[in-house]
Every structure is written in C-alpha cells, then in structure tokens.
Amino acid sequence: MRKTLVAANWKMNGSREFAEAFFKALDLQGVSGDVAIFPPFPYLPLAASLLQNAGYERTFVGAQNVSQQAEGALTGEVSVSMLKDCGAHYVIVGHSERRSFYAESNTLVAQKFLAVKESGLVPVLCVGETLEEREASKTLDVIAAQLDAVFALAGGDCWSGAVIAYEPVWAIGTGKTATPEQAQKVHEFIRARLGAAGPQVQILYGGSVKSANAASLFEQPDIDGALVGGASLDAREFAEICRAA
Numbered sequence: 253m254r255k256t257l258v259a260a261n262w263k264m265n266g267s268r269e270f271a272e273a274f275f276k277a278l279d280l281q282g283v284s285g286d287v288a289i290f291p292p293f294p295y296l297p298l299a300a301s302l303l304q305n306a307g308y309e310r311t312f313v314g315a316q317n318v319s320q321q322a323e324g325a326l327t328g329e330v331s332v333s334m335l336k337d338c339g340a341h342y343v344i345v346g347h348s349e350r351r352s353f354y355a356e357s358n359t360l361v362a363q364k365f366l367a368v369k370e371s372g373l374v375p376v377l378c379v380g381e382t383l384e385e386r387e388a389s390k391t392l393d394v395i396a397a398q399l400d401a402v403f404a405l406a407g408g409d410c411w412s413g414a415v416i417a418y419e420p421v422w423a424i425g426t427g428k429t430a431t432p433e434q435a436q437k438v439h440e441f442i443r444a445r446l447g448a449a450g451p452q453v454q455i456l457y458g459g460s461v462k463s464a465n466a467a468s469l470f471e472q473p474d475i476d477g478a479l480v481g482g483a484s485l486d487a488r489e490f491a492e493i494c495r496a497a
C-alpha cells in the first residue's frame with residue numbers, strides 16, 4: 253500500500269518571521285502520512301532546522317526549483333548539491349508557473365528531473381493541462397507528452413522513487429478544484445503510463461486543495477496526497493489537510 257504525501261508549496265511567499273510562526277503553529281499530531289514543506293530557497297535551511305526541532309517522523313523539506321546544471325557560471329541558479337547541503341529531500345520540477353512564466357519546456361523539465369534523480373533527491377514532477385487544452389479534449393495528450401519527455405531522457409527505471417503531481421492549470425489558485433472524479437481519471441491514466449513502477453509511485457493532486465475538499469479527493473484510489481499552494485500558508489489549515497490524507 254502506498255503512503256500518502258501532503259506537500260506545502262509556499263511559492264514566493266513568507267519571510268523568516270513567517271517561517272518561525274508557521275512551524276510553531278504546525279501541529280501534526282494524528283497525521284499518519286508523509287509531510288513536506290517547500291519554502292523559497294533562502295528559508296530552506298531554517299525550515300529544515302525548525303522541522304527537525306519539531307521532532308515529527310516522516311517530515312521533509314523540499315525546493316521549488318533547481319538548475320539542470322551541476323555548477324558553473326550560471327548567475328541566479330541553484331544546483332542539486334546546494335539543495336542537498338541545505339537539507340532538501342524533495343525538489344519540484346516542472347511546476348506550471350515555471351512552465352508558463354519562465355518558458356520551461358518539457359525538455360528542460362526532463363533535464364531537471366534527471367539531475368534531481370541522479371543526485372539521490374526525490375523529484376516531484378508536476379504535470380497538467382490548461383483550460384484551453386481541457387476544453388479541446390487534449391488533457392491526456394498533454395500529460396502524456398509531459399511524462400514521455402522525462403522518460404525519453406531519463407529512461408529505464410526513472411519513475412521508481414519519484415513523485416508525480418497532477419495540477420490542472422485552471423485549478424491552481426482559482427478556487428476551482430477538479431472534481432474527485434475528474435482528478436481520479438487523470439491519475440489513473442498517469443499511473444498506467446508509468447509502466448511497471450506505476451503501482452508504487454505517489455501521485456499527488458494540486459489545485460485549490462483545502463481542508464474542506466481534501467478528504468473527497470483522497471478517497472479516490474489513485475490520489476495519494478496533495479501539493480497545496482495557498483492553503484499551505486496557514487499552518488492549521490495545512491495540518492487539517494495532512495490529517496485528511
């Protein structure tokens with residue numbers, strides 16, 4: 253049986269003061285699955301240390317992005333080894349905000365995925381369609397292309413030990429969640445596409461998840477947790493979502 257994972261993606265929000273208050277308020281009693289917090293880069297070491305001090309088992313920090321390169325003259329970039337140094341366990345690659353605002357292509361996302369995998373950290377690969385693509389009945393084609401680009405580069409056993417997050421772009425930060433049935437249909441498709449590793453891979457749903465809708469999403473057989481944006485900035489609300497998993 254797969255463990256659940258609920259992940260907090262703070263995006264470009266927070267401060268030192270926010271992080272300290274968040275971890276002080278975060279009560280994970282009664283949570284049985286894995287939990288991960290993805291703060292902005294500068295707060296990773298602080299988050300790692302505050303989480304360690306809290307003493308919960310199976311709690312991790314992760315980064316929201318990474319360079320596909322190992323080192324060099326790449327102003328503003330951050331490598332996987334730096335993330336490891338800072339205590340990261342997971343790294344998000346291919347979030348739709350990176351794909352759309354920073355023009356990250358399927359190929360670049362695949363290179364980042366491979367860099368994370370080779371470093372021993374765990375990639376959280378985000379996939380998902382825009383509203384236009386959904387309305388044109390292209391959802392599954394878009395997701396297949398996003399997955400296939402990674403497989404084409406990383407090949408072989410690339411999915412084992414990785415996490416996938418299905419995030420319909422039209423549901424991110426909009427308050428419009430995919431229905432549990434809509435999400436399940438895509439998760440089932442993704443799992444089948446992962447081949448032999450599929451049954452073991454955690455597939456998260458992301459897009460306006462909150463405590464009020466988390467349980468109905470988590471009841472679906474192929475939804476193994478959530479990648480939470482806005483609602484993860486409230487420690488109590490986030491802990492409620494974790495408890496629902």
Ligand SMILES: O=C[C@H](O)COP(=O)(O)O
Binds near residue numbers: 347419461480482
């Ligand atoms: O990474 C998280 C997703 O983009 C979802 O964000 P949201 O919960 O604010 O819709």
